Amino acid sequence: MDITGSSAIVTGGASGIGAAVVRQLAAKGAKVIVADLQEDKGAALAAEVGGEFARVDVTDTAQIQAAVERAVALAPLKVLVNSAGIGWAQRTIGRDGDFDSAHDLGAFSKVIAINLIGTFDALRLAATAMSRNEPDADGQRGVVVNMASVAAFDGQIGQASYSASKGGVVGMTLPVARDLSAAGIRVNTIAPGLIDTPIYGEGEASEAFKAKLGESVLFPKRLGRSEELASMVVEVATNSYMNGEVIRVDGGIRMPPK
Template structure:
């Protein structure tokens, strides 16, 4: 799929993986509409040319539907990238008592339901575009995490939500195959995003040392480039790709 000239929707686009992906796609000729919460957009830095930030909560139908329609009205919508997510930490049982049920619900709602909501609404619009010579109309890229496979203590809600995202991948690819829409999930390891800004240099160095190779944190731009590679590689479908430097998380 050629990125140049298409419209793309990217969630969580005000910072981190989403911001890097939106900028990368715009630099390659896409008209990008980035979705994020109003508060996140207000706190965002300069927006690259070719990127328009739209306020939308990924867990709500109407704002996402409106944003997707706006994107589809600007150019053929052929790409949606789900980067929005949250990662609070809490154990199933601790000295404070059992895991807060509402927190677990919120993590699943944002990370899993939000991803599904964008996927279903974006695919509806992508299916309306003209197919290429191989019948392809577009691509949806979802974001899981290596925590979907081996999460650390305190990550039960996050792990459940990201395992759900990974678990949707093959079924979603099969569901959308008749419309010429591919579905691929990326499972990043430790990425240097704003979520990491609260950690000390020593903690960050320890995290980097835990990576097999290269022994450093991944950059958001590396995630963005992988999205571009997946878009161009038309035979990638129904797969979850680990981007983790061969890291396998330990319990702590």
């Protein structure tokens, strides 16, 4: 699918994997909406690639819809990349047998609200706009690429909320792809492994920690790079025969229990 001259939205696009996706989509000729809460970084990146920044909290439907409308005003919206998300780690029960020590239900709900419901909300609104596009020679009107995680399959101790949220994204990929096929919209999901993003911090201690993490990767024995994830996002977005698929990009890692 040719995305030259079309618009694209990348949620969580101001940093990390999302920022790498923004740059690579722009290099392919798309006008990119950087949808994020980080205004300084997002606006700077949008200026760098000739796109626009939109302040978007993915738990706010009105903000998502406003970003979709801005994208449509720029050019036909053909690409949505759902990269916004948060993590959380907490064991299901505490060690003292007290109800109050059990997993924080509010935290569980927040992770689901952002990672899963936010993904679906952006998807349903962007797909609605895409459905108005003129189809290409293959009948395509657009594509959605979701970001899950290997935690959807290999969730570790303490990752109940995160794994549930990403497992939900994986689980909805095929049914939504089937649903949207009538409108000529493809849906795929990328499941990253251990990726080198700002979450690990900077400095000598951070580099040593990342090197240790990298030893658990099958090959190559290092953390993945945001650009490697972005490359796969662009591939599944532009490859017209990629649909309804979940792709692990993880160096062959299979996460241990902890």
